Structure formats: C-alpha cells, structure tokens
Amino acid sequence: MIVLGLTGSIGMGKSTTAKMFVEAGVPVHDSDAAVHRLYAGAATPLVEAAFPGTTVDGAVDRARLSSTVLGNPSAIKRLEQIVHPLVRADANAFVEDNRGRGSPLVVLDIPLLFETGGRNRVDKVVVVTAPADTQRARVLARPGMTAAKFAAILANQVPDAEKRRQADFIIDTGKGMAVARREVRRIIDTLTSKAEQNTAP
Incomplete structure (x- = not known):
C-alpha cells in the first residue's frame, strides 16, 4: 500500500483537492477533521491545562485558542506538542486499518x-x-480573516516554492477544477499501477 501525503499552504485548495481523491474512491485521512474531533475529546483537558480559559462546555473554543496562541511562537510550539502526537496516532490507526482492508493507496x-x-x-x-x-x-475572503492574521499564519509555514521543490507531484488549483481533477486522476493511476507492480508475483 502506498501512503500519499497531501499538503499545501493556506488557501491553496488542499481541502478541495482532498475531496477529489475521496470522490475517486481513495481513502483520505483529514488532519483538520481529526483535530476537530480531538478538540471535543482527548485534547480538551490537555489544552485547557496549557492554556486556561480556552475551553467551553468540555470542548476547545478555537476562536479563544487562536487569539491566545497566534503570533506567539512559544505558545504555538506548546500547542503543537499537545496536538501533533494525537493526530499522528489517529492517522497511524487509519493507515493500518486500510492496510488490513487491502487498499492500494x-x-x-x-x-x-x-x-x-x-x-x-x-x-x-x-x-x-x-x-x-x-x-x-x-x-x-474567509470569515474573521485579516491581513495580519494571514501574515502570521504564513510566517509559520514553509514557503510554497520550497514545498514545490520537495514535492513528488504538484497540483495547481489556480488552473481550475477540471485541471486539478485530471491531475488527481493521473496521480492515482500512476501510484496504483506501481502498487500493482510491486505486488505482482
């Protein structure tokens, strides 16, 4: 089974592209969705302990948390140390479940x-x-977004040019949905044909 990492800086169209993989029948683990689940469960007491007042009714209040950590590198790092291991464990369980199902990708x-x-x-x-x-x-265009907040988010992300340099595949969503969908299909075909070759007797 091939594990494909899908990434991209904020606003690049990653979530829309992820849906295209789902529509094509490929199992997708959504880290953002996992965080939402964790913020209403396992992560809640850990986040409240680290950042008092950021949870409401047993769940993390994302707006309060954002206002607490954004622009504060040490706070962001502390939050990442709480959340990232939990998301990785969730993703690992997803991979192993699909490996057991015989998914090629x-x-x-x-x-x-x-x-x-x-x-x-x-x-x-x-x-x-x-x-x-x-x-x-x-x-x-996103609700609640400001130029300052956008700049702060970008400051914590690897530049787009560097991400593209390290990529095995690139999808340019600026060329439209139809082009992106074709690229998704091409990537799936390329990787699943390799997976089939690797399992051939």
Whole structure:
C-alpha cells in the first residue's frame, strides 16, 4: 500500500483537492477533521491545562485558542506538542486499518507536512499550489480573516516554492477544477499501477 501525503499552504485548495481523491474512491485521512474531533475529546483537558480559559462546555473554543496562541511562537510550539502526537496516532490507526482492508493507496491530508517532519511518514508527497494573488484573495475572503492574521499564519509555514521543490507531484488549483481533477486522476493511476507492480508475483 502506498501512503500519499497531501499538503499545501493556506488557501491553496488542499481541502478541495482532498475531496477529489475521496470522490475517486481513495481513502483520505483529514488532519483538520481529526483535530476537530480531538478538540471535543482527548485534547480538551490537555489544552485547557496549557492554556486556561480556552475551553467551553468540555470542548476547545478555537476562536479563544487562536487569539491566545497566534503570533506567539512559544505558545504555538506548546500547542503543537499537545496536538501533533494525537493526530499522528489517529492517522497511524487509519493507515493500518486500510492496510488490513487491502487498499492500494491512501492519502494523509497533512496541512503542515513539511513543517512537522511528516515527510518520513509517507511514501510520496503531492503539493497543492496556486498563484500568490489567488491564494491571498481566497484566504482574505474567509470569515474573521485579516491581513495580519494571514501574515502570521504564513510566517509559520514553509514557503510554497520550497514545498514545490520537495514535492513528488504538484497540483495547481489556480488552473481550475477540471485541471486539478485530471491531475488527481493521473496521480492515482500512476501510484496504483506501481502498487500493482510491486505486488505482482
């Protein structure tokens, strides 16, 4: 089974691309969704202990947490030390479950793949990209987003050019949905044909 890492900087279209893999029948582990589950479960007491007042009714309040840690590198690092091991354990269980099912390919959707040393957890990496002006317009259109917040988020991410340099595959979502969908199909065909060759007698 091939484990494909899917990543990309904020606003590049990674979530939309992940849905394209799902639509094509490939199991996808969504790290953001895992964090949402953890923020309503196992991570809640750990986050509250580290950042008092950031949980409400037994769940992490993302807005409160964001205002507490954003722009504070030491706080972000402390939060990552809590959350990342829990997300990795969730992803590992997902991989092993699909390995047991005989899946030829799975995708780990990891927003901070390069930033968190996730390269060694996957066999191949696809980076989702888009022109900088397209990225900026997408992000600033999000509710509650500001130019300052966008800049702070980018400051904690490996630059897009460096991600593309390290990628095995690149999908440019700035070229439209149809092009991105074709690229997803091409990547799936390339990797599953290799998986079949590796298991051939």
